[in-house]
Amino acid sequence: MSVRVVARIRPLLKAELERDIVVQGTSSPDNDSDGGIDTIRIPNPRNEGEDFSFQFNSVYGMQATQDDIFQNEVAPTVKHLFQGFDVTIFAYGVTGTGKTHTMRGGKTLSERGVIPRLLSGIYRRSRKLEKDSQGVASVEVAMSYYEIYNDRVYDLFETPEKRTSPGLPLREQNGKTFVVGLTERPCLSLKEFETLYDQANVNRSTSATKLNAHSSRSHAVLCVKVSITTGDETRVSMASAIDLAGSEDNRRTENGKERLVESASINKSLFVLAQCVEAISKKQARIPYRESKMTRILSLGQNNGLTIMILNLAPVRSYHLDTLSSLNFANRTKKIEVKEIENEPMFRGPAPIRTLASVSGPSIQRQPLRPLTNTELTTMKNAMASRSSDKSAKAFTVYSDKARATSRPSNPSTASSQRRALDSVGRTADPIPSRNFKNIHTSKSPRKAGWTAGVSKENIEQMVEKKVEEILAARALNEPSKTPVPGVSEEVQRRLELLEERIEKKDDTRAEGLTYLLMAKQHQVRGEDVSALKMYQLALPYFPDNEKLARKMHILQERLRIKREKQQQQTAEACQPQGQKLPQIPAAENHILPIQEQSKKKRSRTFRELEDPTDDDYQLGDDAPSDRSFEDNEDSFRFKQKSRRAPRPKIRVFRDNDGDMDPVVKQTTLLTRPRAVSVGEQTPRTRHILSIINTRDLSQIRLLKGVGAKKAETIVDCLRLLEEENEDQENNSMLVGSLAELSRMKGVGTKTVENMRSAIIV
Numbered sequence: 001m002s003v004r005v006v007a008r009i010r011p012l013l014k015a016e017l018e019r020d021i022v023v024q025g026t027s028s029p030d031n032d033s034d035g036g037i038d039t040i041r042i043p044n045p046r047n048e049g050e051d052f053s054f055q056f057n058s059v060y061g062m063q064a065t066q067d068d069i070f071q072n073e074v075a076p077t078v079k080h081l082f083q084g085f086d087v088t089i090f091a092y093g094v095t096g097t098g099k100t101h102t103m104r105g106g107k108t109l110s111e112r113g114v115i116p117r118l119l120s121g122i123y124r125r126s127r128k129l130e131k132d133s134q135g136v137a138s139v140e141v142a143m144s145y146y147e148i149y150n151d152r153v154y155d156l157f158e159t160p161e162k163r164t165s166p167g168l169p170l171r172e173q174n175g176k177t178f179v180v181g182l183t184e185r186p187c188l189s190l191k192e193f194e195t196l197y198d199q200a201n202v203n204r205s206t207s208a209t210k211l212n213a214h215s216s217r218s219h220a221v222l223c224v225k226v227s228i229t230t231g232d233e234t235r236v237s238m239a240s241a242i243d244l245a246g247s248e249d250n251r252r253t254e255n256g257k258e259r260l261v262e263s264a265s266i267n268k269s270l271f272v273l274a275q276c277v278e279a280i281s282k283k284q285a286r287i288p289y290r291e292s293k294m295t296r297i298l299s300l301g302q303n304n305g306l307t308i309m310i311l312n313l314a315p316v317r318s319y320h321l322d323t324l325s326s327l328n329f330a331n332r333t334k335k336i337e338v339k340e341i342e343n344e345p346m347f348r349g350p351a352p353i354r355t356l357a358s359v360s361g362p363s364i365q366r367q368p369l370r371p372l373t374n375t376e377l378t379t380m381k382n383a384m385a386s387r388s389s390d391k392s393a394k395a396f397t398v399y400s401d402k403a404r405a406t407s408r409p410s411n412p413s414t415a416s417s418q419r420r421a422l423d424s425v426g427r428t429a430d431p432i433p434s435r436n437f438k439n440i441h442t443s444k445s446p447r448k449a450g451w452t453a454g455v456s457k458e459n460i461e462q463m464v465e466k467k468v469e470e471i472l473a474a475r476a477l478n479e480p481s482k483t484p485v486p487g488v489s490e491e492v493q494r495r496l497e498l499l500e501e502r503i504e505k506k507d508d509t510r511a512e513g514l515t516y517l518l519m520a521k522q523h524q525v526r527g528e529d530v531s532a533l534k535m536y537q538l539a540l541p542y543f544p545d546n547e548k549l550a551r552k553m554h555i556l557q558e559r560l561r562i563k564r565e566k567q568q569q570q571t572a573e574a575c576q577p578q579g580q581k582l583p584q585i586p587a588a589e590n591h592i593l594p595i596q597e598q599s600k601k602k603r604s605r606t607f608r609e610l611e612d613p614t615d616d617d618y619q620l621g622d623d624a625p626s627d628r629s630f631e632d633n634e635d636s637f638r639f640k641q642k643s644r645r646a647p648r649p650k651i652r653v654f655r656d657n658d659g660d661m662d663p664v665v666k667q668t669t670l671l672t673r674p675r676a677v678s679v680g681e682q683t684p685r686t687r688h689i690l691s692i693i694n695t696r697d698l699s700q701i702r703l704l705k706g707v708g709a710k711k712a713e714t715i716v717d718c719l720r721l722l723e724e725e726n727e728d729q730e731n732n733s734m735l736v737g738s739l740a741e742l743s744r745m746k747g748v749g750t751k752t753v754e755n756m757r758s759a760i761i762v
């Protein structure tokens, strides 16, 4: 089952104007609820005539009440909690969009948020269960509550004065993450819970920022442990309610130094979360959970049970790009699968162990999102022995993404009022037949919105995600597009992981900054200069006077500027009047080039001049002795002579007339000699196509016009075949170096290449 994603648009705040509303809720054609809304529409900031639509499990408009959210989204999970499933509910959104309001809410009954209502539901169900079982079953509720502030975990039952600077450590056991030494308090009644919760919230880090007078400066994680004992059997499940801190654009917050450091930490952890979600959705082998404590704890996609994400949105234009970024994130999150596995029951042995005493201290290990079921397990039923990974999965009709038998537990009471409210601001009067909305798509004009025949829902989602990413990247640095690059070498990856480990062991503020630097480097090696620069910017508050860091940032900024200018120039060139023939390559030209050789050819002098001397490794040279504020520690970056760099692996050069070539490949490579451009004269279009082909990433290649899944597989297979042919070589990596070469690959042909070219707009 996937993560359930529900979006909530908060009402306008005092200073916000109706005419600035850009976010609206609407209904999609495959929405089976009675008049409920499930889609967010927002204009493309680059072209207001075009709208992006994002479909979620449900959407709550500005009029939705706290009760609507709870009754429709959270109340149904209480039942599952009592059946032994863990439940995770987290609020995500930009600062000031209403996360804390949704999770905690206000003091009055109607304003109470998801958390107090959830507890109320838990106690109500407990009483009913105890009553119905005539005292055979008993339920105990206990809570722990902590915050992740500046990537450190602090127990919210302890006052800030009592905190130790490094905070509580995390430990991993059996693939699960635990906070060590966390206080757990039993709460016998709702009143008791509320008293403890309010007390603990006083310890939470909040501050006034320009965007929110009571901005949460930390991620708050509340864990409610429900233990149901029937005879000798105890079943423990955990409800985790997480109020994430909001991402902040510091150009808007005008934060001072302290807030900036907090903000950098918040942004970093959310950035890592986004990277995790992206990696999961792309089925990458490495999910960067370990790069922040929040992602380690949240373990999105690794946890079991039910997961609900409440996406909080501000309706107005000033949040436009941030809202798009949140929507893109949520769109990926909704595809993450969560295993529907209930917790095992535990059986008391002869010496019963109390679990609900108020405990603390480093010997207690608890897992915030999933209970450590083994802690009091003394005997297990024989049946449990047979339990394995194929444990029976329960069906959750409540959270099916598709049509449900019953109407969506949406906000029926408010659905129509939401619509009316939206009408009143002049944007909901939606002239488009709702049938035209699919899961997520852009429509050229709201009036002409249409479903593109033959394009799958998934493809459209990917296209919109990509488009939104481009817009966001351009916002970051006015960079028009992001070019995929081939993967990171094993050696670099190994070094990155080594650094990660070192940073993990360091528990001082420098480690925070070092983490940003590490992430910047990770981005840099992947060729993601925009993100690398962003990470350096996040590292800056930690090393404010570090010249080397400033120089690195300057180099990156310059590189991006040059790249941008080159792109603009090439775009202009590509728009030359038609009829100008592209130069032909001589028949014997070497098209498939080794990585090293091709990159040498491609790099212009200007780029080389701007090359960061430390780009290839994470050790700074001895030539920078005066600049040691972030790199000279044993535990962090180690110095290394440039000359000690390992020699680059040799790469075999393949030629068209290579006699050893696989017969299939050989046959196809000799088929035709189409019009092509030489490597040195590649247009942006050619470069774009080749860079996609050379990723060997099926999901990207199949998006090229005229390719599709089957052809993409053939292309990748063909490249792999060539590599396998030469697996005895030290490095057999290969790149397709020209469109001519591409056209000669099995199953491609000149027509396909022309198709690919025609669909790319430069």
Ligand SMILES: Nc1ncnc2c1ncn2[C@@H]1O[C@H](COP(=O)(O)OP(=O)(O)OP(=O)(O)O)[C@@H](O)[C@H]1O
Residues within 6 Å of the ligand: 009, 010, 011, 013, 093, 094, 095, 096, 097, 098, 099, 100, 101, 102, 212, 214, 215, 216, 217, 244, 245, 246, 247, 312
């Ligand atoms: N649904 C709502 N109804 C009424 N007021 C709301 C609603 N949502 C948010 N607000 C108001 O908007 C302001 C910001 O909300 P809140 O503090 O919950 O944002 P946040 O996302 O938690 O921000 P941060 O990430 O900075 O902590 C508050 O004044 C809050 O009362």
